[in-house]
Amino acid sequence: MPAERARVPDDAAVVIRGLNKTYASGFRALHAVDLDIRRGEIFALLGPNGAGKTTLISIVCGIVHPTAGEVRVNGWDIRRDWRRTRALIGLVPQELTSDAFETVWNTVSFSRGLFGKAPDPAHIERVLRDLTLWDKRDSQMKALSGGMKRRVLIAKALAHEPEVLFLDEPTAGVDVELRREMWALVHALRHQGVTVILTTHYIEEAEEMADRVAVINNGEIVVVDDKRALMEQLGRKQLTLHLQTPLAHIPEALSRHELALDDDGHTLVYTFATRDERTGVTTLLHDLAAADIHFRDLDTRQSTLEDIFVDLVRDAR
Ligand SMILES: Nc1ncnc2c1ncn2[C@@H]1O[C@H](COP(=O)(O)OP(=O)(O)OP(=O)(O)O)[C@@H](O)[C@H]1O
Ligand SMILES: [Mg+2]
Structure with a gap:
């Protein structure tokens, strides 16, 4: 089927239907998840440890295969049109992973190339400056502090100018300053029309940033609501x-x-x-x-x- 015909027109940035995930171990991590994330919104996914947040994000980003269900990002099916869909997505993973000997500049530039985008040093420079990494551009990853490594992960996720950005626990273990910077950055991205989905354990973070909030527990979405309504409850x-x-x-x-x-x-x-x-x-x-x-x-x-x-x-x- 030609790619164009696979596109389903809708206004949602992410459409999730009937998503189930049972890991090879037999553990059911997600059960019957339906979720619509609107274009241009900041959406917070909240849940205790092991609730299924990373699993859900990993499926939407095409890293983990669902047992059942479907996922579309800006109209594209993540499984049928993997490359195309993946190129729309930026992912800041929960775990710090990096190439210890690579420089910051190379790590971030390489990320852009992975998604088939032509080199754009001006864009990479902008991203590094926004994340206060410009002075570290020639440093090796292993020479960075934990907080800086996290900034690099964010820079990597932004290198290919994604339309939908996933941040999995972006501020876990970072200092107050970086947390504030992150919040400002997310607001700026939303201003540019980027849809942002983040997971967090901090109420104040969801409170500061999110338009809407979903709560997930034991692999099931317990509630989805406007932040204000939910926070009054929380x-x-x-x-x-x-x-x-x-x-x-x-x-x-x-x-x-x-x-x-x-x-x-x-x-x-x-x-x-x-x-x-x-x-x-x-x-x-x-x-x-x-x-x-x-x-x-x-x-x-x-x-x-x-x-x-x-x-x-x-x-x-
Ligand atoms: N590869 C895997 N194989 C088997 N079970 C897994 C695997 N990955 C995750 N799980 C299990 O699925 C459940 C959901 O994990 P997940 O990482 O999605 O939770 P989470 O909501 O992101 O938690 P946290 O807040 O701790 O990051 C957990 O019970 C976890 O142990
Ligand atoms: Mg997680």
Whole structure:
């Protein structure tokens, strides 16, 4: 079939239908995944370790074969039109891999050539400058720090001017400065019309960057929503009160608060939404004093994504 006829017209950057992946070990990493990623959006894929994020990205990028299902990128089928589709995609992998003895300039330039693009030193220079790698262009990869290597991975992914960019944990283990730079870069790319899909464990990263968010757990998409809607759900905080005297149950006088008793009655956990203008902490403390309940210590904790996934999965059952 001629390539042109294989093209399916649609406005989505990535269309995923009925995707399943069972590894040779028999482990089912993805189950019935359907996802549409819009052109020009920044899409965050969130999920705990082992949820299937890298597997999903690897399939879309044509690195891992799905057991069933189909994937189209800007209308092209990744399996039928591999080369063409792959050339549209930039991938910043989760794992650091590099040719230790190659220079930064060669590593990045070579990447462009892999996708059949004519050399364009001006573009490579722009990418290296954007990533503050210009001064390191003649350095060997092995002489770079971890953060710089990560920058090179990003430069490699941008070398062939992809239309869809995948960033798998782009800021895991990088310093605050690079994280901020990354965010600025992603915004700039989106401005140029690039669709960006990223995975992250940091809520604030999804919050800063994403237009939409999907949560994946145990290989299944649990939720897909606009960031704002989801973050209101995600932004929860816990106040833990370590009591002086253990409680057998939560007294009636405190029933209007969202409380849980933990640690054999030694701790009282109050959960509240950080988005709410009134957290309810003041009234809670007031009610505790009135009920003659005293605590020796307290701490607060922002709920982690992991907690939220657990909640989402439990709710989905
Ligand atoms: N080649 C493989 N063979 C067998 N099982 C695999 C293989 N690759 C991944 N898995 C399993 O599939 C599941 C999903 O892995 P994946 O790397 O996609 O998770 P992830 O969401 O990216 O996790 P993380 O947040 O830790 O990066 C895990 O249980 C993993 O052990
Ligand atoms: Mg991963």
